[in-house]
Amino acid sequence: MFNQLLVKPVQRTCNSSHLFPPKPRFWLPRNALTTVPESPPVSEDATAAKLVLESDPSSLPETLSNHSFQWTPQLVNNVLKRLWNHGPKALQFFKHLERHPTYIHSPSSFEHAIDIAARLRDYNTAWAFVGRMRALRIGPTPRAFAILAERYATGGKAHRAVKVFLSMHEHGCHQDLNSFNTILDVLCKTRRVEMAHSLFKTFKGRFRCDSVSYNIMANGWCLIKRTPMALQVMKEMVERGITPTMVTYNTLLKGYFRCNQLREAWEFFLEMKKRKCEIDVVTYTTMVHGFGVAGEVKRSKRVFDAMVKEGLVPSVATYNALIQVLCKKDSVQNALLVFEEMVGKGCVPNLTTYNVVIRGLCHSGEMEKALEFMKRMEEHGCRPSVQTYNVVVRYYCDDGELEKGLELFEKMGNGTCLPNLDTYNILISAMFVRKKSEDLVVAGKLLMEMVGRGFLPRKFTFNRVLNGLVLMGNRDFANEILRMQNRCGRVLRHMKL
């Protein structure tokens, strides 16, 4: 099928070697030189973030001035990153600094702030920041519009995202091929591929679209499992004299796996080899992962071995793929063997590796060992992320070890990794399993705390906690929570959610 596509259009114009990239004269494994990152020094931004989080809105200016921070763009950005899951607090901090007598926000800080505001669907504030950038003559930057478009698209407002792109020049930012490709990608990644397709058809001539544009569109169709359309994109690409790249081929290959078309994937892979195309680490990682999640663990392992035999060095992602496959379809023990093997070969595990391994351990009930790995992460310059904590907390709760789950949660609060919405949801749900009235009081407290930190619980969560408290006869606390829910409701209506 693709054999036709790969060869036919080219035979009409030139020889078929144009379909695949030329062989490079030399080759270096991309991930051969991974090193252990230095462990981060104790930071000012953690202090500032904690202060912002814990101070009352009215006392924030005073609290911050008591500490006489030396504000720099880097410091401000790091504080904003730490407050990523605490949008209202982050914005309060950012706006407070806007009134600082001498410090002026950098473009990248504005971009962070725009991202945070738009994620809260507070588009007015986001646009106000865009205007402010223009007034200060430090933008608005193309990145600011990329962020806005992405937030509109992920918020279900794809048309607004397109409008952001179409109108950016009116806000003082030039449109170019980069911004065109960005909006195509944003639409594709949010699965509005049809919309991206029509935008592409309309503007591809005006922006002189390139292989990147085609690769984005091909990937879009693959994401929604419409591989035939992706092949169509590839065909048009070739007809217009744009040479497909390794990215194009790897995209298509992944597309076949997504549709569970293992035979087609395998044949496509063979075709790539036959064409003397430099199969790279990404190709192999796609194969290892694809076969593995389809349950073909042996084939997955065989591809991995073949890769090594050909002299290609597996990357962290390749190992992560294999480790995940073994955890899910084989055994954690075998996954751990691969983990040790990668460390032995000098390939440095990253956060993803640890999260995969820890999840695998939790899943097979080895909680102690999971905690061991949480400590061991630091050897490789990794710190447990919210996801890491959430996994372990969840499994503790599922095992009925609520105290241990809560203990870990306390650790997060004190340390540098702040809980997010998932953490609260996991814990609150867990408080219903024992049907004890103390547990429901904890659930209520968690609910209050999460609202105080700017997370909006679902109506379902409120109702559940309220019903539970009433059933247990704790009317006073239930009323307190009800009042808080009403306050949340007002905020939501104000934000037109």
Place this chain on the structure above:
DNA sequence: ATAGGGTTAG
């Protein structure tokens, strides 16, 4: 932050 591979829920 212009494109392809690895974390996400029983």
